[in-house]
Amino acid sequence: MVLGARQHALRVIVVDDGSRDKTAELAKLAGAQVLVHPQNLGKGAALKTGFQAAKDSDIIITMDSDGQHEADEIPRLLEPLLKGDADVVNGSRYLNGNGDHETPAYRRVGQNVLDTATNISGKINVTDSQSGFRAFAGHTIPLFRFHSHDYTIESEMLIEAAKAGLRIVEVEISATYGEETHHKKNPISHGVSVLVRILQDMEFNRPLYYFTFPGLILVFVGMILGLKFFGEYLGGQMTTLLPTTLAALITILGTFMAFTGLILHSVSRMIWRVMGK
Template sequence: MGNEPLTGSSARCITKNEEQSCGRGTSPQNITVILPAYNEEVSIGSIVILSKYYADHVIVVDDGSSDRTAALARKAGAEVIVHETNTGKGGALKTGFAAAEGADIIVTLDSDGQHNPGEIPKLVAPILKGEADMVNGSRYLNGHSTDTPAYRRIGQTILDRATIMNSGIKITDSQSGFRAFAASTKDLFRFNAQGMAIESEMLADAGKAGLHIAEVEIGVRYDVDCSTVNPIKHGLGVLVMVLKDVEFNRPLYYLTIPGMFFGIGGLFMGAKFLQDFSVGKSLFFGPTMLMILLIVVGSFMALTGILLHSMSAILRESRAS
């Protein structure tokens, strides 16, 4: 497939059942690129022009920019939707997905130049072949490269582990903004997360929906990262959001299992105290209170996790019906 555009009669539309055509014959796939942008006047023009070479339609969502992002995106040929105030990346993506009417495949990438639009064909290929509903562009599919800053490697590993626990999807780059989606998935995402936590939230939604997800390796440029957000603050914010999501989506992991460990630890201490007491040894106030605390807190966490698990199962069934 190389770097040729994936529009035109050579593109074949296949459903998840590879033996069944989706009925569009040899008509072209409509590939729509969504670019959430906030004060990206330096790079937005070139990203739009490059994206147009590989897509039928480019939508730029100017999320409250104070510079010329919107004007330059229009001049480059994009459809531009302007938010009067900054709503965050989740809000920008929500607007873009809603505007992507008629798209067969939706591609998202960052507007700051970190991603190479020339890799769009690589991302949409698994969807065109019917092998995936969603494709994640991964910077780390073959491990962290040595030129990746150390703080990014550490933070990324923590966020990946938390996202995997929440979504149930084994992914190597949970924070990638370079992704492709089959049009059938566009209404599955909540777009509730603030800031950059949207990447993890979308994976959680994809996991709950049972989407087939593939990963392809992508390149990235760190020399154009113009983010004004402190990376430590950003990472902690994403982690807190993921853990909150885990609390409801996977309460057995987040509450019940730790609660059982606390409770068992307390019971073990209690058995040891009873053994000591039976042979005439004294009980000390501190360890005894710790034992009681572990049993009470552990029991509460375990029961709360079970209740939340039951509630989330009921909600999922009600939504499905």
């Protein structure tokens, strides 16, 4: 990976995130600048370290080091930046649906869920929100806060880029899958943790999606059930009003959620207006 990247970059940085093998030694021998975390801190922390070290660069390329990405495709990501057509370039394995058949089915299902959640939260339209192969113009570096220390950083960076008004362009990349045997984190727990974090961000970024729409669904369901149960009570088919009462409580909860979303949405718009966004 280092030797391939050196063919296209002036400087290659490897962040050794607390590994117990020969990563640091071999990367140095290959000509990389190696930054070492004494203990494993997570991908988000590794990216933060790398970005800090490369903060004076005109362009930063990020790549996973498991051999999944092809260094020869770096020029493909650089092109939109060099032409001035983008601020962030996202390498997509699934642009035009070309990589769907190469990804294990269970992973693709989970990635589709994460893509949808990321797109809703960031008001963007990307086909590969979990890609680690990306290019960033130098002026974008200060905009990223790196709050996430784990793999949720991929979605966080896209959402932050969108909120900052950056131009995000996707280019097609290939991918070689060999991580199934050595990936440290269970893909299901990984996907769930990323989704939970995106939903937490959505609570503040998209309150209409997080509160109002689910609330309206609850109002609708509660009213339908309430009318049904009350009709059955009046018709003598039911001897208690308990189901009707529960349906009424669902309606009230839904109403509360819907208004909460509207209020938070208004507050959010006021904040962004004050900030000049």
